[in-house]
Amino acid sequence: MSIIHIARAELRALKPYSAAEQVDGTIRLNANEAAFRNAADRCRRPLNRYPEVRPARLRAMLASHYGVEDSCLLTTRGSSEAIDLLLRAFCRAGVDNVVTPAPTFSMYRHYADIQDAAIREVPLDRSGDFAIQAGALLAACDANTRLVFLCSPNNPTGTVLPRSTLTAILDSLADRTAVIVDEAYAEFSEEPSAIGLLGSHGNLIVLRTLSKALGLAGARCGALIGPPEVIRMLDAIQAPYAMATPVVECIEDALDPRHIDLARGNVRRTVAERDRLAAEFERLPIVRQVWPSGANFLFVRLEDAAGTLEMTRRAGILVRHFGGENADCIRISIGSDEENDRLLDCLRTLPE
Ligand code: PLP
Numbered sequence: 001m002s003i004i005h006i007a008r009a010e011l012r013a014l015k016p017y018s019a020a021e022q023v024d025g026t027i028r029l030n031a032n033e034a035a036f037r038n039a040a041d042r043c044r045r046p047l048n049r050y051p052e053v054r055p056a057r058l059r060a061m062l063a064s065h066y067g068v069e070d071s072c073l074l075t076t077r078g079s080s081e082a083i084d085l086l087l088r089a090f091c092r093a094g095v096d097n098v099v100t101p102a103p104t105f106s107m108y109r110h111y112a113d114i115q116d117a118a119i120r121e122v123p124l125d126r127s128g129d130f131a132i133q134a135g136a137l138l139a140a141c142d143a144n145t146r147l148v149f150l151c152s153p154n155n156p157t158g159t160v161l162p163r164s165t166l167t168a169i170l171d172s173l174a175d176r177t178a179v180i181v182d183e184a185y186a187e188f189s190e191e192p193s194a195i196g197l198l199g200s201h202g203n204l205i206v207l208r209t210l211s212k213a214l215g216l217a218g219a220r221c222g223a224l225i226g227p228p229e230v231i232r233m234l235d236a237i238q239a240p241y242a243m244a245t246p247v248v249e250c251i252e253d254a255l256d257p258r259h260i261d262l263a264r265g266n267v268r269r270t271v272a273e274r275d276r277l278a279a280e281f282e283r284l285p286i287v288r289q290v291w292p293s294g295a296n297f298l299f300v301r302l303e304d305a306a307g308t309l310e311m312t313r314r315a316g317i318l319v320r321h322f323g324g325e326n327a328d329c330i331r332i333s334i335g336s337d338e339e340n341d342r343l344l345d346c347l348r349t350l351p352e
Pocket of ligand 1: 077078079080081105151155182184208209210211217220221222
């Protein structure tokens with residue numbers, strides 16, 4: 001079972017960009033590069049040279065980090081770029097559609113809008129802890145549904161998608177629709193990664209990012225993990241030289257086992273702080289509900305969201321408010337211990 005046949009036909013046939021050859025130990029007069037290094041260049045690899053079209057060592061390191069074959073992974077500029085690539089590769093403008101739960105990460109809609117792919121949102125019921133109902137989601141899909149985006153843990157609710165619901169969706173959509181599981185916050189949850197299902201489900205694509213658990217949002221690096229034929233097609237679509245040399249070097253360093261161990265410690269600290277904050281919030285009279293979260297944020301329902309936002313802003317603390325159906329809720333990212341204490345102090349001063 002493969003999903004490559006549902007991608008745009010002209011992109012399935014696209015040849016990768018033919019870049020100037022790069023051969024170690026040769027004089028490179030084939031790419032119109034500068035012959036001199038810039039005085040500000042502090043990188044290990046000289047910046048007067050183009051980076052590799054696709055950084056092979058970085059890809060191998062990321063593949064090993066996520067426990068997959070190199071051929072199953074595309075290195076991306078954050079998972080944002082992966083979302084954009086998928087929309088462009090699978091959806092014919094004005095014809096195909098995308099299904100997502102709501103609320104969820106707003107970038108799926110953003111890139112669907114850019115590609116002129118209709119987006120069908122399936123509301124999540126907050127009285128049911130925002131759990132995805134496979135039946136409702138599948139009912140929203142039709143013959144032109146190319147992609148289903150499932151974010152687990154979900155942004156902004158923090159809800160974790162159980163493995164049984166995911167496999168029911170994957171089995172039911174089979175080779176008609178690609179199911180994208182966005183695991184931007186997976187490291188903060190106990191749920192096993194959907195990566196383990198790639199071997200048995202050819203319609204599954206998993207997105208990972210180094211922005212959250214590895215603390216590298218500024219470096220812009222993520223991974224799209226899926227069937228090799230999908231990776232090859234997306235590789236041909238992605239901009240040549242997408243990963244800049246300073247980013248490649250930074251991520252190679254960050255994937256050193258010593259740095260990974262330290263990052264894992266930071267994730268444990270964040271999870272402990274998340275659980276402490278959740279317990280503290282439960283005790284605050286201004287808080288009506290705190291949903292269970294498997295991410296590095298909490299989704300909280302308030303007595304008076306507008307008043308709380310005003311107070312936090314005045315205290316110099318920014319939290320996220322989305323309006324709409326959940327206008328009485330805010331999403332709070334877990335900060336450092338001190339930042340979280342400052343937030344609690346601010347919330348405790350609010351009248352009931
Ligand atoms: N996916 C989800 C669910 C997110 O919440 C975010 C960012 O907040 C992203 C993807 C994008 O992450 P990045 O492009 O930094 O990898």
